[in-house]
Amino acid sequence: MIRLSLxxxxxxxxxxxxxxxxxxxxxxxxGPHLASxxxxxxxxxxxxxxxxxxxxxxxQQVDSTxxxxxxxxxxxxxxxxxxxxxxLFWGAPLIARELETGTFDLAWSQSVTRTRWLxxxxxxxxxxxxxxxxxxxxxxxxxxxxxxxxxxxxxSGNSLAMNQFNPLAFATHGITPLGYAAFAFxxxxxxxxxxxxxxxxxxxxLAIFAAVQIAxxxxxxxxxxxxxxxxxxxxxxxxxxxxxxxxxxxxxYTLAAxxxxxxxxxxxxxxxxxDTKGHPVSTVLPSACSAARGSGSSEDLAKCLTSQGIRxxxxxxxxxxxxxxxxxxxxxxxxxxxxxxGYCFRRISRLP
Amino acid sequence: MNSxxxxxxEVGERLPTAQQVVAELAINPNTVHKAYRELERxxxxxxxxxxxxxxxxxxxxxxxxxxxxxxxxxTGWLRSARAAGLGPDDIEAIxxxxxxSCFAERVA
Amino acid sequence: xxxxIETSGLGRQYRRKWALRDCTLAIPxxxxxxxxxxxxxxxxxxxxxxxxxxxxxxxxxxxxGDRPGAGPAELAQIGFVAQDTPVYVRMTVADHLRLxxxxxxxxxxxxxxxxxxxxxxxxxxxxxxxxxxxxxxLALTLALAKRPGxxxxxxxxxxLDPLARREFLQVLMEAVAAQGLSVVLSSHLVAxxxxxxxxLIVLVASRVQIAGEVSDLLDSHHRxxxxxxxxxxLPASQKVITESxxxxxxxxxxxxxxxxxxPSWTVKPISLxxxxxxxxxxxxxxxxxxxxxxxxxS
Numbered sequence: 001m002i003r004l005s006l007x008x009x010x011x012x013x014x015x016x017x018x019x020x021x022x023x024x025x026x027x028x029x030x031g032p033h034l035a036s037x038x039x040x041x042x043x044x045x046x047x048x049x050x051x052x053x054x055x056x057x058x059x060q061q062v063d064s065t066x067x068x069x070x071x072x073x074x075x076x077x078x079x080x081x082x083x084x085x086x087x088l089f090w091g092a093p094l095i096a097r098e099l100e101t102g103t104f105d106l107a108w109s110q111s112v113t114r115t116r117w118l119x120x121x122x123x124x125x126x127x128x129x130x131x132x133x134x135x136x137x138x139x140x141x142x143x144x145x146x147x148x149x150x151x152x153x154x155x156s157g158n159s160l161a162m163n164q165f166n167p168l169a170f171a172t173h174g175i176t177p178l179g180y181a182a183f184a185f186x187x188x189x190x191x192x193x194x195x196x197x198x199x200x201x202x203x204x205x206l207a208i209f210a211a212v213q214i215a216x217x218x219x220x221x222x223x224x225x226x227x228x229x230x231x232x233x234x235x236x237x238x239x240x241x242x243x244x245x246x247x248x249x250x251x252x253y254t255l256a257a258x259x260x261x262x263x264x265x266x267x268x269x270x271x272x273x274x275d276t277k278g279h280p281v282s283t284v285l286p287s288a289c290s291a292a293r294g295s296g297s298s299e300d301l302a303k304c305l306t307s308q309g310i311r312x313x314x315x316x317x318x319x320x321x322x323x324x325x326x327x328x329x330x331x332x333x334x335x336x337x338x339x340x341x342g343y344c345f346r347r348i349s350r351l352p
Numbered sequence: 353m354n355s356x357x358x359x360x361x362e363v364g365e366r367l368p369t370a371q372q373v374v375a376e377l378a379i380n381p382n383t384v385h386k387a388y389r390e391l392e393r394x395x396x397x398x399x400x401x402x403x404x405x406x407x408x409x410x411x412x413x414x415x416x417x418x419x420x421x422x423x424x425x426x427t428g429w430l431r432s433a434r435a436a437g438l439g440p441d442d443i444e445a446i447x448x449x450x451x452x453s454c455f456a457e458r459v460a
Numbered sequence: 461x462x463x464x465i466e467t468s469g470l471g472r473q474y475r476r477k478w479a480l481r482d483c484t485l486a487i488p489x490x491x492x493x494x495x496x497x498x499x500x501x502x503x504x505x506x507x508x509x510x511x512x513x514x515x516x517x518x519x520x521x522x523x524x525g526d527r528p529g530a531g532p533a534e535l536a537q538i539g540f541v542a543q544d545t546p547v548y549v550r551m552t553v554a555d556h557l558r559l560x561x562x563x564x565x566x567x568x569x570x571x572x573x574x575x576x577x578x579x580x581x582x583x584x585x586x587x588x589x590x591x592x593x594x595x596x597x598l599a600l601t602l603a604l605a606k607r608p609g610x611x612x613x614x615x616x617x618x619x620l621d622p623l624a625r626r627e628f629l630q631v632l633m634e635a636v637a638a639q640g641l642s643v644v645l646s647s648h649l650v651a652x653x654x655x656x657x658x659x660l661i662v663l664v665a666s667r668v669q670i671a672g673e674v675s676d677l678l679d680s681h682h683r684x685x686x687x688x689x690x691x692x693x694l695p696a697s698q699k700v701i702t703e704s705x706x707x708x709x710x711x712x713x714x715x716x717x718x719x720x721x722x723p724s725w726t727v728k729p730i731s732l733x734x735x736x737x738x739x740x741x742x743x744x745x746x747x748x749x750x751x752x753x754x755x756x757x758s
Contacts, residue, residue: 004562105542110563111535374633380658381637445726
């Protein structure tokens with residue numbers, strides 16, 4: 001049964017092997033040079049005062065030389081799309097095509113029960129899916145290590161500088177790709193078993209998977225673990241903006257945290273104006289600060305807001321939450337996969 | 353069976369196996385088995401387990417003179433029946449009824 | 461002789477419609493069974509129930525003593541070829557044989573290869589590019605090489621040309637003679653079945669109309685024609701199946717185990733095809749309202 005599953009996955013396996021090999025070659029060709037650039041940047045063992053600037057310089061250098069600025073987003077796209085492709089081309093046809101073409105009459109009248117047939121096909125396909133996706137992710141993590149280290153040392157300034165909690169980074173590093181691959185595969189198989197036709201099954205699988213992949217970073221991940229709160233003094237470095245509303249005398253302002261001092265790898269979930277205790281306050285500019293506004297100086301504005309008792313409040317997840325969140329999210333997707341698979345087994349034994 | 357009666361097979365020859373017959377004719381093997389058993393009952397063949405079924409006696413056939421006598425009698429009967437107004441279907445029906453009751457012991 | 465298929469009150473319902481009901485049969489083994497009936501009569505349903513591909517709604521069925529499809533051992537006893545002989549179009553003939561070997565512990569690879577060779581099929585050819593007759597032969601080979609005790613074929617001849625039909629039946633009969641297996645095949649063409657079947661089941665409107673050995677059925681049914689006669693005046697041992705009357709004449713199809721001695725009747729035998737037609741006609745088959753919905757000749 002294992003050999004039959006492999007035989008039936010032949011075409012998909014070849015495509016996957018080609019893609020992974022090409023990807024590995026690309027990364028192997030460009031990775032070492034990236035590492036040597038990092039070594040030459042002086043970031044290793046840099047003094048804390050310098051690190052942030054050196055890191056930003058390094059990132060700028062990488063962005064402007066060579067192919068790195070394309071390899072990175074390309075890799076991210078590949079790893080992000082792989083689970084969806086697996087769900088569509090490995091998962092959806094697994095049961096649906098057999099039902100569509102009538103070959104299930106051939107497959108299920110051999111000396112193997114339907115349960116065993118499905119179990120082995122799911123195991124072979126699911127393991128392969130998870131292995132391939134995770135391999136891509138590990139390759140990319142190895143390749144991007146210098147960049148990630150630079151960000152951890154305070155570097156910023158271009159699209160290569162991604163915080164580890166950035167949705168694209170979070171989805172392509174660590175163990176989350178495992179969970180996505182398993183879920184996409186299980187989803188594809190289940191949708192195929194319900195809809196019984198490959199084409200529509202692929203479309204529905206894609207729609208559901210995309211919806212989940214959007215919902216997770218937007219609404220679910222931020223609420224998986226309780227967030228931390230802190231307030232800090234508004235300085236002239238604090239990004240802010242003033243806005244005139246329709247009513248002539250009302251100006252509103254917004255504050256945003258560019259980062260947390262000393263915690264460059266934390267996840268800023270939200271930030272804004274709060275009082276000294278951390279409770280949000282009105283964002284109507286106090287009349288006392290109109291003069292500061294008029295002067296056009298951000299330092300004056302900052303001093304004025306501070307004197308009014310306004311602080312920058314930040315809701316965040318500390319960097320140490322990275323692995324717990326990775327684990328929780330992967331766990332959720334694995335559990336969902338198991339539930340879907342359980343349903344598949346029931347469905348398949350009822351089919352006439 | 354017809355070729356047997358026409359004497360195409362000689363004593364000692366082996367009949368084709370049921371498998372060979374059905375592979376050629378696409379008929380039910382049980383039909384062949386029944387036919388071979390019938391021949392064995394009539395004493396024309398003998399089945400040797402593992403070796404096959406062999407011809408042991410060729411039917412003597414009906415004496416040609418007797419054949420012509422029966423044909424002449426039948427022709428006379430047919431003429432009378434036709435004169436009496438019976439058509440071919442009626443005659444066939446009568447024939448079948450008579451045939452069935454005559455050979456009834458064999459059928460059961 | 462033990463039964464290859466035994467059913468008791470077997471029925472299968474789809475949503476509101478009964479595809480098969482009140483089916484009670486005891487089919488002896490070692491026969492080639494023909495299942496005849498019009499389209500939609502329930503033939504495919506009965507075959508799929510026997511193959512273990514479908515579960516009954518009510519009643520019971522055993523095949524070779526076991527519940528069909530219950531587990532690997534039960535699946536191994538039955539070879540099933542569905543309508544339109546499905547094959548994996550992108551897999552080669554050789555791949556299909558490998559599939560058979562991997563999925564069947566009782567697989568006879570030598571037999572499979574020998575048959576493919578005899579059929580002249582190219583091992584490397586994709587199954588999707590085979591002709592209809594070749595596909596049917598491939599499907600038959602796969603079913604035979606697992607060495608089942610019972611072979612179930614759903615309308616195997618329907619889309620084959622006459623030559624392909626003849627070749628299919630030749631291969632099938634040879635396998636029956638060689639392996640001693642039982643076969644159940646369905647068709648709505650009686651002429652095809654006449655050559656090969658020695659047991660007949662007529663299925664009309666989801667009910668069994670008649671079932672029995674062909675020789676017994678032909679011996680016990682007679683066509684009577686004679687002067688106008690009230691069917692009720694016939695002896696009780698003679699069951700009227702179909703009847704038609706003019707002012708002066710009556711023609712009946714009767715079933716009886718005793719000889720017809722009444723001289724006023726002209727008695728003729730009936731062909732298998734006419735017998736099936738008689739049971740398939742609205743006059744000949746039983747309306748569902750009647751309690752006796754089946755006839756079994758063992």
